[in-house]
Amino acid sequence: MGRTTALLMVACMLLQGQGSAPAQEKNFTVLFKGNLTTRLNPTATDPITRFQPQEFTNFYGTEIELKYQFTNWNLAVSLSADYIAVSETRPLRVSFQTEVPTEDGYEAIPVEITGYFLIPASGPTVRIFMGGGGGVYFGHRHYSIAGVEAPVTSSRPGFGIHVVAGLSYYFMSWLSMTAEMKFRDLQFHSTNAFSAAGIPYGDFFLKIPQTPFESTVQTDGIVFQLGVGVSF
Numbered sequence: 429m430g431r432t433t434a435l436l437m438v439a440c441m442l443l444q445g446q447g448s449a450p451a452q453e454k455n456f457t458v459l460f461k462g463n464l465t466t467r468l469n470p471t472a473t474d475p476i477t478r479f480q481p482q483e484f485t486n487f488y489g490t491e492i493e494l495k496y497q498f499t500n501w502n503l504a505v506s507l508s509a510d511y512i513a514v515s516e517t518r519p520l521r522v523s524f525q526t527e528v529p530t531e532d533g534y535e536a537i538p539v540e541i542t543g544y545f546l547i548p549a550s551g552p553t554v555r556i557f558m559g560g561g562g563g564v565y566f567g568h569r570h571y572s573i574a575g576v577e578a579p580v581t582s583s584r585p586g587f588g589i590h591v592v593a594g595l596s597y598y599f600m601s602w603l604s605m606t607a608e609m610k611f612r613d614l615q616f617h618s619t620n621a622f623s624a625a626g627i628p629y630g631d632f633f634l635k636i637p638q639t640p641f642e643s644t645v646q647t648d649g650i651v652f653q654l655g656v657g658v659s660f
Contacts (some may be wrong), residue, residue, distance in 0.1 A: 429478050430609075433454055434463035434533045438655045440658035444473070445519075451568050452466040452519065454497075454601060454602060454660050455496055455497050455498075456494065456495070456496055456497075456590065456659065457494075457495045457497070457604070457657045457658065457659040457660075458492070458493070458494055458657065458660075459491075459492070459493040459606060459656065460491075460492055460655055460656055460657075460658040461486065461490065461491040461492075461493065461606070461608075461653045461654065461655030461656075462488065462489070462490055462491075462653070462654055463491055463498060463510065463512075463610075463651050463652060463653040463654075464481075464487070464488055464489075464651070464652045464653075465485070465486075465487055465488075465489065465512060465647055465649055465650075465651050466485060466486060466591040466647075466649030466650050466651075466652075467483065467485050467647065467648055467649030468483070468484040468485075468514060468645065468647050468649070468650055469482070469483055469645075469646055469647070470482045470484075470534065470569070470644065470645045470646075471643065471646075472560065472609040472617050476616055477657070480497045482532070484514045484516065484534075485640075485649075487512070487514035488512075488596075489507065489510050489512035489513070489536075490510065491508055491510040491511075491655070492509055492640025493506050493507070493508035493509075493655075494506060494507050494508070495544070495623075495629070495657075497546075499579065499604030502545060502546040502547075503543070503544065503545060503546070504543075504544040504546065504550060504557075504559075504578065505541070505542070505543050505544070506536075506541070506542045506544065506655035507540075507541055508537075508539070508540050508542065509537060509538070509539050509540075510536070510537065510538045511535075511536075511537055512534075512535070512537075512538070512621070513533065513534070513535045513536075513627060514533055514534055515531060515532065515534075515570060516531075516532055516533065517529055517530070517531050517646060518530050518532060520573065522593065522629075522632060522634055523632065525570060526629075526630070526632050526635060528552065528573060528574050528597060528627075528629050528632070528635030529569065529573075529574060529575075530571070530572065530573050531571070532569075532570070532571050533569070533570045533571075534567060534568070534569050534570070534643075534645055535567055535568060535570065535620075536564045536566070536614060536616065536645070537565070537567065537613070538563050538564075538566075538614055539563055539564050539566070540561055540562065540590060540612075541561045541562060541563065541564075542560065542590070542592060543559050543560065543561055544557045544559035544592075545557060545558055546579045551554040552598065552630075553597065553598050554595060554596070554597055555594065555595060555598070556594075556595045556596075557593070557594060557596070558591075558592065558593040558594075559591075559592050559593075560586065560589065560590060560591045560592065561588070561589070561590060561601060562588065562589050563587070563588060563589075563590060563612070563614075564585050564586070565580045565585055565586045565588065565614045565615060565616045565642070566583070566585045566589055566616060567578045567583065567585075567586070567618060567645060567646070568583045568616075569592060569618040569620055570599065572618050572630075573622075573627055573634065573636065574627050574629040574634070576622070576624060576627045576660075578619055578620040578621060578622045578641075579620065579621070579623070580619065580620055581619050581620060581621050581640050582618075582619045582640075583616065583617060583618045583619065584616065584644075584651050585616050586614070586615035586616040586618040586646075587615075588609055588614060588615055588618065589612070589613055590611060590612030590613070591610070591611045591612075592608055592609070592610040592611075592646045593608070593609055594606060594607050594609060594653070595607060595609030595656065602659045603648050603656075603657070603658060603659075604656070604659065605654075605655070605656055605657070606653070606654070606655045606656075606657055607654050608651075608653040608655075609616075609650060609651070609652055609653075610645065610650070610651040610652075610653060610654070611650060611651075612614045612651060613646070613647075614645075614646065615644070615646040615647075615648040616645055617643065617644050617645070618642070618643045618645065619640050619641065619642045619643075620640065620641060620643070621638060621639065621641065622636050622637070622638055622641040624638075625638060
């Protein structure tokens with residue numbers, strides 16, 4: 429089942445979501461979350477390292493989310509923003525005996541709107557939910573060779589959809605803990621360019637092109653999230 433089909437199923441459930449929601453005195457909840465993304469797949473046109481594997485796995489981020497629970501409905505809606513950063517140092521072989529260190533990484537800020545459906549079997553303490561929505565994803569690439577940075581010359585945000593499922597445990601009416609699993613199509617574009625025509629490294633001088641190179645970034649893994657919510 430594709431992500432689009434799953435999102436349509438969630439939308440149908442949201443439209444049918446009126447019912448006897450568990451008693452809840454507070455409509456707003458602010459959630460502070462930590463998350464783990466399992467895989468990021470950038471595609472770069474960098475002529476120097478484009479043949480090297482670029483996959484990043486198991487990296488962390490943070491999220492803040494403001495959620496509104498509709499009174500007497502099993503529905504909620506939220507606005508959230510993440511900060512995700514990943515970076516790795518990799519050797520670049522420029523001759524039979526010489527390797528030059530490269531630093532490659534990405535920063536992303538997903539901003540998403542999510543609709544939630546509260547499973548009717550949930551109670552006042554444990555609440556199971558699922559949902560979906562869309563987002564705009566801002567980001568850029570950090571890239572350097574032997575400590576020489578290729579600055580960002582331009583970037584373009586991407587747009588995508590996501591599906592989420594999880595549960596919340598309420599210690600009291602205003603304090604809860606949430607665990608979630610999210611599938612999302614995060615993507616954005618970043619263009620970098622070196623300002624120098626070459627980089628000295630020891631006794632070696634590496635010639636590099638100054639032509640801008642674009643990176644297209646996309647996540648195709650799962651996002652696991654754990655957070656604390658304060659309701660008011």
